[in-house]
Amino acid sequence: MTAEHVIVTSTTDSESAARELAVNAIEARLGACAQIVGPVTSVYRWEGAVQTGREWRVEIKTTADRVPALTERLRQLHGYDLPEIIATPIEGGSGDYLTWVTTETRNGG
Numbered sequence: 001m002t003a004e005h006v007i008v009t010s011t012t013d014s015e016s017a018a019r020e021l022a023v024n025a026i027e028a029r030l031g032a033c034a035q036i037v038g039p040v041t042s043v044y045r046w047e048g049a050v051q052t053g054r055e056w057r058v059e060i061k062t063t064a065d066r067v068p069a070l071t072e073r074l075r076q077l078h079g080y081d082l083p084e085i086i087a088t089p090i091e092g093g094s095g096d097y098l099t100w101v102t103t104e105t106r107n108g109g
Contacts, residue, residue, distance in 0.1 A: 003089030011055040018056035030070040031060035032104035
């Protein structure tokens, strides 16, 4: 069974960049809401070396059918060469909230 709702997560290097990603996704109705978490410390391997950086995480609640368009929008707006864009299925929760997520990701809400 495929989940109808997902959380799409990305990270970026500043709070203002995270806010831009979040606002753009919501204005375009590609997500119903977004939270910005941070700063967080990220440790990763990039170009052969272990790096440590300060980042902000953006978590966008949306419907599964909006993920391809949201992924493309995040790629277009993102400042990273290879941005993290991960979709995690929502397996349960408040039915009323999930209905709201669906409504908000449709034209005219």
